[in-house]
Amino acid sequence: MIAAPSQHNGGWMVGRILLGLLIVIAVAFGAFFTWQWRGALPPATTSAHAFDPGIVAKGAELAAIGNCAACHTRTGGKPYAGGFPVETPFGVVYGSNITPDRDTGIGAWSEAAFRRALREGVARDGTHLYPAFPYDHFTRLTDGDISALYAFMMTREPVDQPNRPPDLSFPLDWRIFAAAWKLLFLDKGPWRNDPTQSVDWNRGAYLVEGAGHCGACHTPRNALGAEDKHRRFAGGSGEGWHAPALDATSPAPVPWSEDQLFAYLRDGFADRHGVAGGPMQPVVRNLRHAQDADVRAIATYIAAFAGPRDTADRQRQTQAALAFAQQREPTLGSLVRTTTGAAAADASSAGGTLFAGACATCHHAGGGLPASRPVALALSTPVSDAQPINLLRIVLAGIHPPLGQRGPIMPGFSGALTDPQIVALVEYVRAHFSRRPPWPNVAQTLAVLRGKEAP
Amino acid sequence: MTILNVNGKQHQVDADPRTPLLYVLRNDLKLNAAKFGCGLGQCGACTVLVDHNPVFSCLMPISALDGRYIRTVEDLGSADRPGPVQRAFIEEQAAQCGYCIPGMMMRAQALLEKNVAPSDAQIREAMAPNLCRCGTQMRILRAVHRAAKLMTVELDTPIREAKR
Numbered sequence: 001m002i003a004a005p006s007q008h009n010g011g012w013m014v015g016r017i018l019l020g021l022l023i024v025i026a027v028a029f030g031a032f033f034t035w036q037w038r039g040a041l042p043p044a045t046t047s048a049h050a051f052d053p054g055i056v057a058k059g060a061e062l063a064a065i066g067n068c069a070a071c072h073t074r075t076g077g078k079p080y081a082g083g084f085p086v087e088t089p090f091g092v093v094y095g096s097n098i099t100p101d102r103d104t105g106i107g108a109w110s111e112a113a114f115r116r117a118l119r120e121g122v123a124r125d126g127t128h129l130y131p132a133f134p135y136d137h138f139t140r141l142t143d144g145d146i147s148a149l150y151a152f153m154m155t156r157e158p159v160d161q162p163n164r165p166p167d168l169s170f171p172l173d174w175r176i177f178a179a180a181w182k183l184l185f186l187d188k189g190p191w192r193n194d195p196t197q198s199v200d201w202n203r204g205a206y207l208v209e210g211a212g213h214c215g216a217c218h219t220p221r222n223a224l225g226a227e228d229k230h231r232r233f234a235g236g237s238g239e240g241w242h243a244p245a246l247d248a249t250s251p252a253p254v255p256w257s258e259d260q261l262f263a264y265l266r267d268g269f270a271d272r273h274g275v276a277g278g279p280m281q282p283v284v285r286n287l288r289h290a291q292d293a294d295v296r297a298i299a300t301y302i303a304a305f306a307g308p309r310d311t312a313d314r315q316r317q318t319q320a321a322l323a324f325a326q327q328r329e330p331t332l333g334s335l336v337r338t339t340t341g342a343a344a345a346d347a348s349s350a351g352g353t354l355f356a357g358a359c360a361t362c363h364h365a366g367g368g369l370p371a372s373r374p375v376a377l378a379l380s381t382p383v384s385d386a387q388p389i390n391l392l393r394i395v396l397a398g399i400h401p402p403l404g405q406r407g408p409i410m411p412g413f414s415g416a417l418t419d420p421q422i423v424a425l426v427e428y429v430r431a432h433f434s435r436r437p438p439w440p441n442v443a444q445t446l447a448v449l450r451g452k453e454a455p
Numbered sequence: 456m457t458i459l460n461v462n463g464k465q466h467q468v469d470a471d472p473r474t475p476l477l478y479v480l481r482n483d484l485k486l487n488a489a490k491f492g493c494g495l496g497q498c499g500a501c502t503v504l505v506d507h508n509p510v511f512s513c514l515m516p517i518s519a520l521d522g523r524y525i526r527t528v529e530d531l532g533s534a535d536r537p538g539p540v541q542r543a544f545i546e547e548q549a550a551q552c553g554y555c556i557p558g559m560m561m562r563a564q565a566l567l568e569k570n571v572a573p574s575d576a577q578i579r580e581a582m583a584p585n586l587c588r589c590g591t592q593m594r595i596l597r598a599v600h601r602a603a604k605l606m607t608v609e610l611d612t613p614i615r616e617a618k619r
Contacts, residue, residue: 350518356473357516362495369495403583411496411584415508421519 036179038126044110048100051151059152062145064289066138066211070282071095081105081159086132087240090225091168093132101158114150115143119188121178128178130166131185131225137213140191140206149211185226204301207294214302217243217279233305235386241278242387247305251385251436253321253378255314256306261299266292268407272322274375275408277382277399278390285402325378328433330356330364351428354421358413359429372408377433388439391426392446419446457517461486462530472518477501479517480527488528488557492586499585502558503527509565509584528557531564539609540564543602544595551589558585563599567606573599 063069072095074083082097100107106114106124113124121135122128129135141149171177191210193202208214217238219227228234235245244251254260254272264270268284276284287295303309355363362368363377377383382390396414401407413422423443430438439445459466459476461484468479480486480503489512492500496511503512504526532538537545540560550556559582566573566581573581578599587595 353472353518354516357475357518358514361475361514369497403580409497411511411514413514416505416510416515417519418523 032180032183033176035183036128036176038116038120038122038128040125041110041113041116043108043124044113045108046100046110046154048155051155055148055151056155058145059148059150061290061294062141062149062211063152064286065207065294066149066213067283067286068098069286070279071132072098078157078159078161080153080156081161082163083161088132088225090172091166093130093166093168094164096133096163097159097161098153099156099159099161100154101160104160104162105158106153107158111147111150114153115146118146118149121182121186128175128182130168130178131181132166134213134216136186136227137210137216139186139188140210142190145211181224181226184224198300200297200300201304203294204297204299207298208301212298214246218246233302239279240389241393242385242389243279244381244385244390246302248307250306250381252381253325253384253435254318256303257309258296258299258303261303262296265295265299271375272379274380275372275399277394281399281401281407321379324435325376325433328378329376330360332364332366349424349428350421351424351426352432354417354425355428355432358417358425362410374408374410377429380433383429384434384436388426388430388442388445389449391429392422392442392449395422395426396449419443419450422446457521459484459517459520459525460523461525462527468517470517473516475513476503476515476517476520476525477512480512486527486529489561490554490557492554492558497586498555499558499562500555502561502585504561504565507565507568509562526561526564528560531560539605540567540598540602543605544598547594547598547601549591549594549598551587551591555585555587555589559587559595563595563602566599567603571607572603575600 069079071084071086072080072082074081074085074095077083078099080097080099082095084095086093086095097105099105102108109117109124116122117124117129117133118135118138118141120139121131121133166173191206194205197205215227215232215236217236218233219229220231220234220236222228227236233246234249236243246256250256252273256273260270260272264273264276265284265287268276268281307314360367362374365376366373368374382394385391394410395417396412398412399408399410401409417425423446426442426446427438430436430442457468457470457472459468459479461480466484468483470479470483477489477491480489481491489503490500491513492498494513496514499511501511501513502509504510504524505515505520506523528541532541540563544550544556544560549559562582562585563578566578570577575596578596582595582599
């Protein structure tokens with residue numbers, strides 16, 4: 001009996017604490033719910049003739065730098081009409097129709113609604129947009145540039161194409177999770193210049209961190225899919241490709257310089273790195289619409305991440321990489337092409353034999369077409385990258401310009417070589433043309449890629 | 456010594472395993488349909504089928520062909536008895552200089568074995584890797600459509616005869 005009141009008291013206390021917790025949770029949720037609530041903005045009517053052509057042209061440049069068409073156009077579809085599948089670890093989000101169609105596009109969006117979408121990731125009707133749409137970058141755009149992008153989009157051809165809802169698993173298909181993500185990770189507001197840096201660097205930073213959203217692929221993401229701001233440009237992924245690191249941990253054998261970056265972004269080719277491939281091909285093609293000065297500024301800003309230039313260390317690294325490349329590049333004499341009566345080949349590996357017959361015709365000193373000679377493989381980033389996926393993708397599918405356009409070309413070997421042959425070839429290329437350790441997972445990565453190929 | 460299975464026949468070939476298939480076909484086996492165009496896998500004149508896939512034989516080391524099934528134009532028919540793809544190319548007069556045509560026919564054959572009635576767009580996409588500098592692309596396109604019809608007729612014929 002003596003203990004009973006205290007027991008009674010204890011249970012009562014627990015109950016009070018639980019009730020208190022419930023109230024705190026309810027209040028917190030209420031506050032969050034109120035915080036995240038965004039109303040619909042009234043529909044607007046605009047006319048394509050209402051926009052100044054100069055502003056539209058400026059918007060066109062920004063849309064090109066932002067590579068908007070890549071995610072907002074499905075393969076073979078009308079420009080900006082949406083439908084491109086953006087694969088994320090959480091599911092597939094489809095680029096939306098951003099043509100000025102009133103019913104299926106953004107034709108009823110006012111400039112204020114458009115600005116809110118870019119700055120806060122909220123659609124005109126008030127729904128939260130998933131961060132596959134990189135508003136964590138577009139929030140950095142200036143008001144003037146958002147107006148220009150709006151003018152550009154509203155003067156495109158309207159396309160009647162309904163949006164495809166995202167394929168996300170429960171409970172991420174609840175839009176409130178996008179709001180929670182923003183509470184944790186979205187740092188809103190335009191870019192602020194760093195007065196200690198050059199004008200070029202600041203212009204580059206604005207373009208890279210804002211419209212260009214380079215970090216969306218090249219910066220690693222945390223478990224919740226937000227960019228890890230402490231490891232900016234340390235390498236990430238995009239569209240099924242590995243996006244190599246652009247900082248001091250870059251796998252490029254010759255460290256990137258501002259001039260090499262400029263050449264790569266301007267022409268799609270840098271003579272110490274190679275051609276733009278994979279998802280960088282459309283990025284570079286779009287950048288043709290940007291001004292030289294802007295491309296130069298982007299190169300300046302990115303090059304600063306690779307470390308201070310012209311240090312003795314970097315020069316040594318460059319010289320060593322060039323010497324290694326020269327030493328390893330096959331010469332014409334090594335390409336034996338004998339048919340009848342040939343002696344047995346030197347006992348080189350299966351991969352080396354495949355390389356000599358399938359690759360070396362172009363990949364030897366002075367090989368390839370006069371107009372587009374491939375860079376020495378020992379200078380190529382995919383060969384020295386941390387993962388084999390990019391090299392495998394190139395071996396399987398080759399490199400091709402868009403249908404009907406000019407550009408460097410490499411045939412794909414997907415239908416020509418068997419899986420064990422491709423593994424042997426890729427392992428040989430890594431061993432022969434890179435000073436980095438062998439990849440442990442070539443066969444597994446290939447199996448994943450083959451599983452994804454169209455049947 | 457490498458053993459190659461070409462058009463259903465086994466051939467023992469005494470050649471460096473790095474040698475591309477095209478050279479062995481032409482120099483050793485005297486199968487001259489596949490042509491040397493660029494030697495860089497850019498033009499498609501050397502296209503043959505390996506395990507039913509069209510491949511550039513100029514970039515196909517014979518070391519990679521052990522136990523695989525190689526087919527060339529010689530397997531599609533002969534001058535006396537041309538196969539459906541060859542007949543279609545003759546009937547549409549698809550050849551001008553003709554140098555690209557063996558590669559075109561092999562790529563068309565591969566397409567039609569997977570797709571009996573390809574659309575115009577599907578043919579254009581499938582044939583894109585093969586180049587013709589004479590400018591007969593429209594005739595080649597018609598020839599592939601015709602070949603698809605001829606192949607379907609050939610497939611149907613024995614069934615109709617059996618019913619009779």
